[in-house]
Amino acid sequence: MGKHVLVIEDEPNIIEAISFILMRDGWAVHTHSNGNDAVAAVAAHDPDLVILDVMLPGRSGYDILTDLRAAPATRDLPVLMLTARGQAKDRELAERLGASRFMTKPFSNAEVLEALRDLVPS
């Protein structure tokens, strides 16, 4: 079994496409689509990497990231943030909160795979 990734995203067809791409690339994929209990989902799945959307129902990706960085167990967990807002201030905020990588929608499949391989070398 390959490395384990948790995709936290609320758009079903994006989840399906990303899951397919990652599984074909050898990743074990779990998904979660609600912001409220996303931190608990990370704790439950203990992934090697998290793909985290910014705009989620219930709670924003920034808040979730803040909590992840505050907890010792996930302080250094690689997190790839996805957002539809590509303004410089959004990128700066994500970086300040501790995002490992920031990617704006729409992205190409190759970009996602490349970012994941960079963040979690096999």
Add this chain to the structure above:
Amino acid sequence: MPQRQLVGQRIRERRIGAGLRQAELARRAGISPSYLNLIEHNRRRIGGKLLLDIARVLGVEPTTLSEGAEAALLDVLREARAADPAAAAEAGAVQDFAGRFPGWARLLAARHRRAAELEHIVETLTDRLTHDPHLAASLHEMLSTVTAIRATAGILADNPDLEPEWRGRFHRNINEDSARLANSSEALVSYLDAAGETDAALSSPQEELEVFLDAREHHFAELEAARDPAAGAEAIAAVLAGQERLHSASARAMARAHLERYLADALTLPMRPLERAVARLGADPAVLSRELGTDMTTVMRRLAALRAAGGAGPVGLVSCDASGTLILRKPIRGFGLPRFGAACPLWPLFQALSRPLSPIRQVVRQSARDGGLFMTYAIAQPFARRDDPLSDPLYEAHMLMLPLDGPPPQGEGARAPLELGVNCRICPRENCAGRREPSILTDGF
């Protein structure tokens, strides 16, 4: 220079501007030339009846000469100075400047007020893009859908040997997402259009005119009923009286010009024979022009004035002047018209400008919208000359859009639909020869 001293200076300016000698103004105001000379050099106070007499002779309002009249102007000039301290305009010279150069001062004040208005509009727009929750949600929805489509399309393109079950699933996803994208983009355009209609601060006279025309569905029964120009003129006055949608004088003037042309068209081609001809022959303006013995542009404008129940179905019309600026827009569902900036240069409307008096008939499809087909008719005709009767005519072009149901026309001579856009900013056609600027859909938006 104290403010009270400016009156003499203003009198002198106005007198010279009116071409009067000092002695002449003094005589007509009932004072000696030497006394007027002292006044003009601010060495005698002036007020009361003498100020009124001098103002009467100069043909100006007394307040334009008196000290208080320019107070508002001076306030604006001080505001302008405060707004740009880096320019280091001399604080003590404001009154002197306004007194010596009243025209320049008014111009500067007017420019300052205009700049303030525009800054307010920019601020409103910027704030809206940042904080309008509906706009933010709509854009997020669209970008999420685009992301899903892109990722799914990438899978299909990169995996030619994909299992049939997966392929079918991803095809369904793309189909669903593209329908969602069409709906959300349409909703966004409607939202932005509606916002423009309710925000008077953002309206140009052209937009005011369009809101007015759209509210009347481009049809004026009052003018249709007029049997001669005199009755028509009264009808125009009645239509415009108390018209709340036309806020500015410019918009009212444009509406009057539009209605005058509407009336001329209605007198040339009354609605009843047009409707009968449409019922018999369809809405092809070239055919109707021949049948009714009326030029094609008049027929096109009259078709656009038909009510939806008039037999021609939905009809869209755009007109532009020789610069390519859109001067009339009657929208039609499925054919996007740009709210700001220039339109797609591929439109037959603009092609018509390059070959005046030669009608163009072309099936088109707008790739940026829902892909509906339209039969378009375009023609450029001269509409005026400059004062010199030997000058070249000025042209206007018109394009009529009629929706086509079903597949594009087939058979001999039938051409493939012309693929075109709304404008470059929102057009996904990357390799278009007519592209003026990058699209926000492809430049990393």
